[in-house]
Amino acid sequence: MPLRLEMRLERSRRLEYLVPVLSVLLALAVSGLLLLMTGTNPLTAYGEMFSEAFGTSYGFAEVLVKATPLILCGLGVMLAFKMLFWNIGAEGQLHMGAWGATAVVMTGWDGSPWLMVPAMVVAGMICGAIWALIPAFLKVQLNCNEIITTLLLNYVAILWVAHFIYGPWKDPESFGFPMTKQFPDGAQLLRFGDSRVHLGLVFALLAAVVLYFLQEKSRWGFEIAVTGNNPTAAEYAGMNSRRNILLVMAISGGLAGLAGMSEIAGIQLKLLKDISPHAAPYGYTAIIIAWLARRNPWGVVLVSVLMGGLYVGGETVQITMKLPVNFVLIIQALILFFVLGGDILSRYKLVYRREAPIGG
Amino acid sequence: MSDSRAAVSMRGVTKRFPGVIANDRVDLELLEGEIHTLLGENGAGKSTLMNVLTGIYLPDEGSISVAGKPVRFNSPKDAIALGIGMVHQHFKLVQSHTVTENIVLGLAGGFQPVRLSEAEGRVAELSERYGVKVDPGAHVWELSIGEQQRVEILKILFRGAKILLLDEPTAVLTPQEADELFVTLRSMREKGHSIVFISHKLDEVMAISDRITVLRGGKNVGTVQTSATSPRALSNLMVGREIQFQTYPRPEMKGESILEVKGVSAEGDRGLPALKDVSFEVASGEILGFAGVAGNGQEELAQVVTGLKAISSGSITVDGRPMAGASAKDFIDAGVSYVPADRHGVATVGDMSLTHNSVLRRYREEKFGQGPLLNLVAASKYADRLIEEFDIKTPGRETAVRTLSGGNLQKVILAREMTTRHRLLVVMSATHGLDVGATEFVRETLNHHREEGAAIVLISEDLEELLSLSDRIAVLFHGEIMGIVDAAQAEIETLGLMMAGERQSEAVA
Numbered sequence: 065m066p067l068r069l070e071m072r073l074e075r076s077r078r079l080e081y082l083v084p085v086l087s088v089l090l091a092l093a094v095s096g097l098l099l100l101m102t103g104t105n106p107l108t109a110y111g112e113m114f115s116e117a118f119g120t121s122y123g124f125a126e127v128l129v130k131a132t133p134l135i136l137c138g139l140g141v142m143l144a145f146k147m148l149f150w151n152i153g154a155e156g157q158l159h160m161g162a163w164g165a166t167a168v169v170m171t172g173w174d175g176s177p178w179l180m181v182p183a184m185v186v187a188g189m190i191c192g193a194i195w196a197l198i199p200a201f202l203k204v205q206l207n208c209n210e211i212i213t214t215l216l217l218n219y220v221a222i223l224w225v226a227h228f229i230y231g232p233w234k235d236p237e238s239f240g241f242p243m244t245k246q247f248p249d250g251a252q253l254l255r256f257g258d259s260r261v262h263l264g265l266v267f268a269l270l271a272a273v274v275l276y277f278l279q280e281k282s283r284w285g286f287e288i289a290v291t292g293n294n295p296t297a298a299e300y301a302g303m304n305s306r307r308n309i310l311l312v313m314a315i316s317g318g319l320a321g322l323a324g325m326s327e328i329a330g331i332q333l334k335l336l337k338d339i340s341p342h343a344a345p346y347g348y349t350a351i352i353i354a355w356l357a358r359r360n361p362w363g364v365v366l367v368s369v370l371m372g373g374l375y376v377g378g379e380t381v382q383i384t385m386k387l388p389v390n391f392v393l394i395i396q397a398l399i400l401f402f403v404l405g406g407d408i409l410s411r412y413k414l415v416y417r418r419e420a421p422i423g424g
Numbered sequence: 425m426s427d428s429r430a431a432v433s434m435r436g437v438t439k440r441f442p443g444v445i446a447n448d449r450v451d452l453e454l455l456e457g458e459i460h461t462l463l464g465e466n467g468a469g470k471s472t473l474m475n476v477l478t479g480i481y482l483p484d485e486g487s488i489s490v491a492g493k494p495v496r497f498n499s500p501k502d503a504i505a506l507g508i509g510m511v512h513q514h515f516k517l518v519q520s521h522t523v524t525e526n527i528v529l530g531l532a533g534g535f536q537p538v539r540l541s542e543a544e545g546r547v548a549e550l551s552e553r554y555g556v557k558v559d560p561g562a563h564v565w566e567l568s569i570g571e572q573q574r575v576e577i578l579k580i581l582f583r584g585a586k587i588l589l590l591d592e593p594t595a596v597l598t599p600q601e602a603d604e605l606f607v608t609l610r611s612m613r614e615k616g617h618s619i620v621f622i623s624h625k626l627d628e629v630m631a632i633s634d635r636i637t638v639l640r641g642g643k644n645v646g647t648v649q650t651s652a653t654s655p656r657a658l659s660n661l662m663v664g665r666e667i668q669f670q671t672y673p674r675p676e677m678k679g680e681s682i683l684e685v686k687g688v689s690a691e692g693d694r695g696l697p698a699l700k701d702v703s704f705e706v707a708s709g710e711i712l713g714f715a716g717v718a719g720n721g722q723e724e725l726a727q728v729v730t731g732l733k734a735i736s737s738g739s740i741t742v743d744g745r746p747m748a749g750a751s752a753k754d755f756i757d758a759g760v761s762y763v764p765a766d767r768h769g770v771a772t773v774g775d776m777s778l779t780h781n782s783v784l785r786r787y788r789e790e791k792f793g794q795g796p797l798l799n800l801v802a803a804s805k806y807a808d809r810l811i812e813e814f815d816i817k818t819p820g821r822e823t824a825v826r827t828l829s830g831g832n833l834q835k836v837i838l839a840r841e842m843t844t845r846h847r848l849l850v851v852m853s854a855t856h857g858l859d860v861g862a863t864e865f866v867r868e869t870l871n872h873h874r875e876e877g878a879a880i881v882l883i884s885e886d887l888e889e890l891l892s893l894s895d896r897i898a899v900l901f902h903g904e905i906m907g908i909v910d911a912a913q914a915e916i917e918t919l920g921l922m923m924a925g926e927r928q929s930e931a932v933a
Binding site for chain 2: 281282283284285286287289290293294296297299300301302303304
């Protein structure tokens with residue numbers, strides 16, 4: 065083969081940022097071909113998606129609504145990825161967070177919102193954290209593959225929530241729908257103006273700030289970075305990797321739990337099925353976001369807003385152009401596909417080389 | 425030379441890498457039906473030479489002929505086609521597949537169907553013929569390391585190889601498995617195969633080989649008949665008899681004892697005993713050198729005295745503090761600095777900046793931040809200071825250390841480990857692969873720290889270095905200390921014998 069991959073001396077910084085951008089463009093181009101095959105003009109579809117999501121104040125508010133859980137889950141997943149812990153379980157952690165927050169409401173306690181909401185936040189984060197600590201503990205103690213444990217625990221969490229909304233927590237007046245009663249006012253998150261944008265967005269942005277300082281300015285962030293780059297060197301430097309895995313996953317799961325809490329207390333106002341969109345669940349989209357964001361908290365915020373736009377734009381063309389709901393999923397999958405492929409190019413370069421002549 | 429025909433003959437093979445000559449005009453002749461050992465220290469050029477013979481590297485100069493015909497290899501495939509196969513130290517097997525599946529993997533071209541039952545029969549037959557006991561239907565994950573090695577050997581025989589190269593095959597084996605391997609090798613020799621056996625365990629080499637070629641510094645320093653040589657002569661060839669070196673002035677300045685190691689045993693990564701009942705002391709202002717052929721427990725020794733490996737028995741105290749159950753962090757806090765042999769894999773984080781790497785083991789210190797915060801400004805200033813004081817050649821402190829040359833990378837590590845207030849400094853293969861200037865710099869730095877009162881454990885395969893720097897030299901063999909001698913009176917012959925497994929009392933007598 066005359067074409068060979070050769071390791072780059074230094075990772076290409078330029079490509080590191082160019083790859084995500086090009087991946088998005090390529091994904092749109094390939095999905096565009098698919099649209100053409102179904103007889104839809106892709107430019108019209110994309111134009112409509114974009115102008116709906118980013119061209120109207122209502123649309124943009126909805127984008128921020130979608131971005132809120134995406135930022136929180138994305139930050140959590142990113143932190144775990146930074147330490148090479150492959151947390152695929154944000155979806156389950158989100159569900160457990162929603163469940164924990166609902167449990168506070170279900171006690172029937174009618175405190176003031178100043179106590180109720182913080183209690184729900186704490187409960188949601190703790191439940192998300194516990195759910196993430198299970199695979200972390202299994203990894204540290206038994207070296208279980210976290211990709212499998214985190215993934216499978218998602219289904220357990222979703223069924224756990226289902227059990228409660230079909231059973232003990234079901235609203236008797238819901239005409240048989242599996243959902244709880246609407247939360248009392250004190251258990252709802254403040255919304256801004258007429259929009260559905262809620263306090264959860266503030267939580268998400270605060271989390272990004274905190275994570276930025278943890279990563280860039282703290283000794284602990286340094287430990288995470290070293291462990292993610294060279295675990296042997298981390299051991300040599302006297303870092304406690306086992307403890308750090310547990311801590312990272314507690315934070316990762318806690319953030320996803322907060323996403324679940326803010327989604328039901330800010331948007332749904334009750335616990336129900338499909339807290340996160342069925343076609344492209346937040347917890348899975350977060351994986352793509354973490355990868356695109358280059359392990360940078362601000363990157364997570366930016367990419368989450370763009371992904372939020374994809375959700376809102378996708379809903380629009382579903383209605384106006386009768387495109388299937390899975391269309392958004394296809395674009396997401398293609399983006400991840402191209403980023404993963406493109407990443408090879410930031411570490412290796414393609415070289416065209418003739419067979420070397422041999423000295424005789 | 426002999427009445428047998430040459431299976432392989434390499435003439436004047438030279439292979440250069442940037443800054444190093446790995447093979448310097450090496451001649452090697454492998455006869456039909458002989459077991460030929462390549463002996464030499466780490467970095468002597470054994471692996472490079474074998475990689476040339478298997479077509480992985482192209483030689484810069486020189487010629488190779490197989491069965492009398494000149495050949496040129498463009499890839500490992502060409503070597504296999506001519507019947508040359510290699511068993512690497514790290515096996516290349518698919519764990520979830522069976523022995524036979526692994527053996528035929530990659531053989532059938534394109535979409536040709538593989539007749540597994542037929543192949544299985546042939547594997548069983550080969551295994552019978554050469555006495556390589558392994559179940560052709562077993563899955564690789566079920567096999568012991570020794571059995572996996574047999575699969576690698578069968579893989580080569582299955583492809584019809586006449587010439588087998590084995591890269592330190594016994595390094596991963598228990599003594600019993602090694603004995604079984606030797607039975608197999610002898611049976612292959614009887615059937616006319618030629619075998620190159622790479623090792624630095626002298627007792628094995630004496631037991632198995634017909635002839636021995638010793639490489640030192642990339643050169644062939646002699647090919648001898650095994651029956652006409654002795655471990656003593658071999659170790660002299662390996663380390664070089666006519667060592668010329670400069671000794672540093674060694675005023676007596678031993679202070680209080682800093683490191684005390686008593687009856688320490690530890691296991692290696694494979695669970696085999698790596699250190700057995702090791703005891704020694706190092707005082708302030710003293711350099712204790714550790715000599716030994718690679719793989720005799722040096723790595724494990726460095727790890728136990730820096731808290732990176734748990735000991736199974738015995739005790740270690742640093743500065744009077746017992747370190748039972750202590751973590752690597754506890755050792756750092758007790759003032760133990762460590763310069764490991766593996767600069768890229770252990771001592772630095774390649775993708776991170778020089779600034780980050782300069783605080784790798786020191787980021788907890790007060791001067792680099794308050795409470796949970798890391799003060800990158802302080803770290804940058806510190807990095808700048810190191811760059812200046814140690815004359816590190818780098819585009820800047822934000823450069824990823826992966827791009828630094830070996831010597832400069834070593835300077836970063838030394839600078840970091842030496843500018844801290846340490847009581848004990850553990851240094852392994854500190855000058856390995858460095859050029860003359862960098863080597864001199866490292867040695868001077870070590871000597872300077874000795875004068876400042878540090879206790880230093882210096883582990884090296886370079887006897888010259890040990891003799892020029894150490895106050896005393898301990899020799900490790902199979903994880904045991906064969907004796908500790910005063911460096912000023914040490915004789916190279918004595919050290920060579922101890923490295924080959926004779927105790928000090930026997931070696932001196």
